[in-house]
Amino acid sequence: MKTVFSKYLMLLNLILITISCKSQTLPLNTLMDDIPQGAYVKDLNNELNPYIGTYKANYKGNEITLFIIKEENRPTNRITKTFFRDALSIKYIVKNSSGLVLQDTSNGNFPNIKLYSLGINSNNNYVTFYYSGTNCKVGWGSIILKRLNSTQLSWEYYPNSRIINDTTCPPGTDTTVYLPVTDDELIFTKQ
């Protein structure tokens, strides 16, 4: 009985592998126009791996902790198509000088706040991230993490502007951007 079950499991695996092999696998940084529906944009050379880890920095009295993980096969929607992409994903905690938590996206309380990589420039050792902004998407924009060495990352954050109204952002919503808005090479250190 056990043998039959094992054979059945192997067959199932084979089918799954065959199905997964049918979607086109492309390298990171493939141009958006060149990614077909359902493709898998894969970190073929594990270029994202060196960025994985927990990092800390202090900025204007606040302590910022970044938890950087790699998400494989992340579903990616681009309106006219969906595909899958390996990406770095960041959750963070920002505390003030008293240790009070100002914002914590690592606890699942902010599902709408997204921060993950769009692409990597391995020649210049940096990754570009998309940040959805805080509540009401205020502060949405790009963040660049540059790998200075095996333990340090520099941080640049370029928020865009946003028009809101009472419908898109109900009165009383906290729209403070807690992440450090700076392009002055704030350094994060690996813990």
Place this chain on the structure above:
Amino acid sequence: MISAILALSSCVHDEVYSSADTVSKEYINKTLWKQDEKYIKNIMTVYLENEKDIRKSNGVPFWDYATTVNTFDESFLMVPVVENKRVVSVLQVPRKGSKVHFYYSRISKQINFFQGLIFAKHKKVVFSESDYANKAIICTTQIMAVWLPNDESDPDPESGNGHWGTRSVRVCKEEKELCAGIVNEFGQCDGGGDGDGGDDDDDPGYEYPEEVEEPTQLPNPKDPCEKTKAISTDPAVTEKVGTLKEKSKIKKGQPGYGESAVEINNDGTTSDIIPGGDHEVKLGSSAGKKGAYHNHTPTGVKMFSPADILSMLTYSLTQPIGNLSNGFLGMVGTEKCGTCPDGYKYHNYIIRFSGNSQELEDYLFKTNWDEDALDEYYGDRVREMKNNSLNINEYGRLNNNGLQKLFFDMLKIMGMEEKVTLQKIEDNGLVQNIILDNAGNPSPIQCP
């Protein structure tokens, strides 16, 4: 034998597509739209009298299928030129004053349009701009759908399988440039003309049959150029946009950093400057307002975002039917510039909706926008464009070309191509309409 067949073929060809035949009979409009018949008939007469000189393409013009593309001021037409049941080129005839100019184009989109118009068994109007006065802007379009059957043995859409494919022609007033030769499939003027907007020494044109006065240059309230000039020359607006420009220079950490806005009411009055936060500004109801101007901060992209485009639609929604394009959204952004007079380069743009009310409703109420997906794509495109030196300035930021390309890319992914007008306001107040040329690159057209 072969010669005989060729000769016979030639005779048959001449018999079927005799130019004289096509113009000797009375003109009958066989298109799906109302046409400027007076202009078509006059141009037929000019063509007949000068065919020997004008003709630069095989085939004959099918005048019954000529279209003036929703213009009715005796200013423009295009007529398909047909050979062996195929549209081989399109003869275009703009009028400049008392002269008319003939040039041929071989642009596949135009050829496909007329091929369907003449030969498709089943066709229908998808949307005619003349149905929507608000769309009478600098560019006019005619769109139809032709039935493309899966099986030619049953080409009837009522009974057979297939699908409707849309085809369109579009013409912009400023694009009615002269080309003494033939405009090829890339939109370039080949052989005998420079297509640079008309050098009358190269192409003197032909006399238009009757005394025609210059088209009056009275401001057209439906013209987006006039609408934006009215804004860009309004002292109250320019003063407040000036304030926003100054604000857009202020870097994070300096006093006054952040986003602000000003609203322009339907009666032309303006609000006070509306202060916002570091990265956002809150606007009130769009009722009673034509639009708003806001600034982008130095850290952000100096171009409308997807959310900005959707905000603009809310101003169009409160405009009267037929004048939806009165609604607008303006944006100013500033960046350092080593070669600019005051050390700064200003990005001052306005967008207006140019679709119809049904489309506006669809975009606003029937589309479930995934704003994250739109913003992520925006980020993807910015990142990709920065790898192309044509799109960036000396500081590695997107230049005019890159910013405008980004905007049109966003319109495309939002399904709003040709539904939003992008206008750039220069520092001296001059207004440009930014359109995509035939190669898909942003191209400015100076407002008169």
